[in-house]
Amino acid sequence: MKKIIYTCLMIAGTLTFSGCEDYIDVNTNPNGPDALLQPELFLPQIQSELAVAVQWDGRFTGFYTQNWAYSSGESYSLNLHNNPLSDSYAQLWRAVYWSMGYNLSDMIESGMNSEKYDFVGVGYILRAYGWQMLTDYHGPVIVTEAFNSSQRVFNYDEQEVVYEEIQRLLALGIENLERTDGLSPQDSGLSEADLIYNGDRDKWKRFAYGLLAINAHRLTNKSSYNADEVIGYVDQALAGNQDDATIRFEGTVSSNTNFFGPLRGNIGRYRQTKFMVGLLDGTNPELTDPDLIGADPLLEDSEEHLKDPRITAMMAPSPDGKYRGISPVVGINEWSPEESDLVPKNFWNEEGYTGTSPSPQIYFFNNDARFPLMTYAELQFIKSEAAFISGNKDVALNAYKKGVSSHMDFARQYAPDPSIFDTRREIYLSSEELYPSSAGELTLSKIMLQKYIATWGWGFFETWSDMRRYHYDMDTAEPVYKGFELPDPLYITNNENPAYRARPRFNSEYMWNKEALEVLGAFEEDYHTYETWFSKPE
Template structure:
């Protein structure tokens, strides 16, 4: 892996200012560089690969959480919580072990040797983010032996061990970012190569604390869970939307375009579900206010409940101008051909599978910045932690901050800002939707508002939340996710259970690492329904 040739860094050159020609002359070995490359040549590719992998696998995790469904559900059994043997559902696996892999190790080593400690810090944080996403998605993963070039088969590590390693890496990242020796961001090259924060060390430190909060908060079902530690981490993390971790895409070519953009044509058959629609149109029992029925200012919605102002920013209308969602196991078959005007458009605001976009919806554009972590998300984590700690006043404050922060985030995607602000004022004035007292706040409100704030990007966080609450199975009388229902009939191989993990990547594990996979039950037809460690009561 150290013999990295120019072609392997072509993706990086699309984002960085330095092209292949500028470092071809470092070679005395005709097969590749015989010395470590500077860390700034690694970082853009690593960041973009991790973001694209999150989007890639998020398409499928998004089926489990009902962020969206598929127009023809029989073509995608993942809608029914299946997880067939395929590479299609394991791009994060490829990113963590291959695209990032040794490249990230080399970036860290190069940063240490060249005294570019900001790259070292960012490198450790990105490694931790890769492990967090990978283990939350797959459960047991290969960690200790992952980058041993002498091995050809690799043993799996339990998720509990991976979680500890994530904490270690994040603390190392913070330590390196706090170093005052070495080169600063302007002279190290981090300012020009960092696609997320432009080399801002303080924001990277806040990101690390945010990930520590996520890591610690996953363990709400453990006796060792410490909500006060989670609150402490959040308070050291983002302070406003200005700290949001957003990765930018140029959108000029397929290789530098967002995976969710129409140019790449990856989600043309995806449609919003009835669940997310209900959270935004006032029909969900937990996020409704009878006083607001008939209060929407738009003539098209006369007589209807006030629309959450974020609805027009996030979701696609039907051709007739109304907003609808699909039932995952039904898809667009709910409507006849004569009712084509009722079928929701795709997330590029186009009918059918067209890739010719209409007015932009949310971040589903070729050059739209994609979130990896946001202030609103972290405030809802704080709100839930405070709720668990019986600090209801802290929970209420964080809840309100989270809602308002996401409102501000969504406002950037609407054209009629006056209408947005009118709806927002009515929404914020509602005691039902925006309680001013502790008595009006519920755990369900916290989690449903977090679902809204992470919809379309925070797939693994949302799926982890739903697994922590076990999809409300056995808690139907007092559900956390009010209005959410699993498909009536899950995929046959699930044996009646919803998905709790994704299978490891087929081409590497099921083809070449069979013995290790057999030890963890990876060949069982219902392996993907085995509960992950973090969600188990302990």
């Protein structure tokens, strides 16, 4: 009897395990599901994950460019250009390879199958945008072998390969957006699913041309750089602030809230820097005009310079109402406890390190505030720089003026007192020093500093790429970023060099892809200071 029972149990167990294997082994792809959903079910999450990742990692490059500094000063190593080995500093890696990853591939395939070619076009463009941001941040990344489901170890591609792939994807994106067959955005579901442009194909095409301009303009240090090509791309890109690519957030719970909003609590210890405030208060040596001392409508009979109208929209005041910044090395330790009224508030307009409902709101640092991914002003400054370095100063001046004016329009929506903003703006734009009418008065420094203002707080990888193209002004007698000083000292493991790249994500790369990292030298303690391909002269 016991033998019969044992034999029956063995047979049953064999059938059970066989059935489990059949049940579990339903996918042929070990890295992702096989079933294809409709593309509109993928897009909102893909866009949201990508935008949050740009904010997540971009805030760290914001320390390198001195968009802001951590309040504790030099005790926070990123203030000194460190890049610690941790997953905490590589969210964009996770977004591009995992959150987007096969989901984006499936969205594109599903769009093709269902004749929703607008989703296909947007998908290719988002893939290109992800690669551009990722390589801007990390340098060499995995592209050629990235989504090969048969591999477990992946080799890195140099940036030159990544840049070419970005161009290929953007061409495919534009091609699919221009298709006249298939479903319209209203019928395809793109209008409802798209958190950035609400399904506007023309705006997505302009976005693609904007990214082509960014991609081509990164290479100003190469002999192959073509300023006319860059200008041509910009002219086909965003036509005005109405085309700005911004992503919306509901702001009701943490998961649907702007990453920089008080509900998320991520930037409570960040403070604006002296460098940034200097660009807006007339103390920067390039953005100043002696004729504007005593000209501020709120500071009558004062010896202070006219304030840039954007200062009240973008910066956090101190409790005493004045605008100050901190240095990366000293932080808020510059002031004693008795001088607490002099310490800048946080970006939620509150003292301390937390916030609830900013009143008035500072820039886009709120729970439901839209966050920029590309703007018209940004592209105009790219055009201005391209024209300037190619000797076409009239085109450079025209684009410079459009960049300054359009960013003031953008910032005005956050101004606590629009009438004061407008008064200051009128005075500011009448200055030949700040807003020259002659091409001969325009300088490269003015272009890049105004671009720095226009991309502050969101265009982190753009600004960091610019500073790396100019090598932080370390080897020039005529600095482009006048008034900017690297922290002294830099972090001890930097060997006196500033940051040029971020380390790959720890969990996926340093744990499972070690051989590929050895080739890069990524186990060296100063790896993050290695210059990347795009900024090297050739």
